[in-house]
Amino acid sequence: MQSTLSLVLLGLFCVTLGEEKVFLPPYIQRCDIDEANLTQCIREQIEISLPHFTKGVPEMKVPSLDPVHLDDIKIDGNGLILKFTDAAMHGLSGAELTDLKLNLGEVNEEFSLSFKSNFSLTAQYEVDGRILILPIKGKGDAFVFAQGVSVRIDSKLIHFKNSKGEHLKLITPTYKYDIEKTTFDLKNLFNGNKQLADTTLQFANENWRQLMDELAPPAIKQIVVTCVKAINKFFSNVPIGKLVIGYKERL
Numbered sequence: 634m635q636s637t638l639s640l641v642l643l644g645l646f647c648v649t650l651g652e653e654k655v656f657l658p659p660y661i662q663r664c665d666i667d668e669a670n671l672t673q674c675i676r677e678q679i680e681i682s683l684p685h686f687t688k689g690v691p692e693m694k695v696p697s698l699d700p701v702h703l704d705d706i707k708i709d710g711n712g713l714i715l716k717f718t719d720a721a722m723h724g725l726s727g728a729e730l731t732d733l734k735l736n737l738g739e740v741n742e743e744f745s746l747s748f749k750s751n752f753s754l755t756a757q758y759e760v761d762g763r764i765l766i767l768p769i770k771g772k773g774d775a776f777v778f779a780q781g782v783s784v785r786i787d788s789k790l791i792h793f794k795n796s797k798g799e800h801l802k803l804i805t806p807t808y809k810y811d812i813e814k815t816t817f818d819l820k821n822l823f824n825g826n827k828q829l830a831d832t833t834l835q836f837a838n839e840n841w842r843q844l845m846d847e848l849a850p851p852a853i854k855q856i857v858v859t860c861v862k863a864i865n866k867f868f869s870n871v872p873i874g875k876l877v878i879g880y881k882e883r884l
């Protein structure tokens with residue numbers, strides 16, 4: 634009897650210890666599985682967390698998402714070679730959650746997250762060729778402002794188990810995006826010939842979609858991959874039961 638009791642006590646103690654090992658950022662409040670609208674509750678938590686989470690969670694080794702450092706981007710086609718190096722994309726911490734779909738508990742669980750933000754990209758550029766009819770050539774600092782960028786990430790959710798408990802993971806994410814407008818500011822075009830540079834930049838900005846059709850896909854892809862990695866890092870640190878009160882593990 635006594636040994637059973639001490640076993641139970643020991644068990645409780647371990648559970649408590651185990652629970653203490655899981656770090657949850659203070660700005661996240663847990664939702665209840667019995668909540669009338671669990672998705673609505675999670676949506677509110679994401680809205681509250683987004684500006685904090687995007688600055689990184691060092692306790693979970695989740696890196697800052699603002700800026701996102703991008704791999705080099707090179708476009709080469711239609712008579713234009715344009716290369717961006719040392720690119721950093723700022724803006725995710727100002728993102729607004731525009732939609733969230735989540736069907737936790739159903740057989741095929743899916744997660745869909747949409748957000749909208751303004752992004753500014755700083756980089757070194759090198760360009761040579763022509764945009765439509767106008768020649769363009771130069772090398773220097775680039776500043777690109779993409780206004781009203783909407784991104785929607787759709788993903789399947791799987792569950793996996795580790796020593797901390799059962800976790801969620803996003804797999805095979807797909808995405809769509811839309812951009813309202815883009816402004817390019819390329820310093821030192823034509824070796825600083827201001828008249829040529831101004832004319833060409835104005836033309837580039839009037840035909841921004843032409844350039845963004847090539848530039849945006851690699852940039853957005855890297856943003857999505859970085860976001861999904863960060864979300865999965867977060868999920869792998871926090872068992873579902875720590876995020877959702879009353880969740881019964883299935884694995």
Ligand SMILES: *[C@@H]1O[C@H](CO)[C@@H](O)[C@H](O)[C@H]1NC(C)=O
Nearest residue numbers: 669670671672673674676733
């Ligand atoms: C629950 O919340 C989601 C997300 O806000 C919403 O789309 C859905 O219509 C809500 N469902 C009910 C039954 O209120």
Ligand SMILES: *[C@@H]1O[C@H](CO)[C@@H](O)[C@H](O)[C@H]1NC(C)=O
Nearest residue numbers: 727728729749750751780781
């Ligand atoms: C995005 O940029 C536009 C134009 O500069 C501005 O009017 C708008 O308020 C910005 N939106 C956000 C969410 O910062």
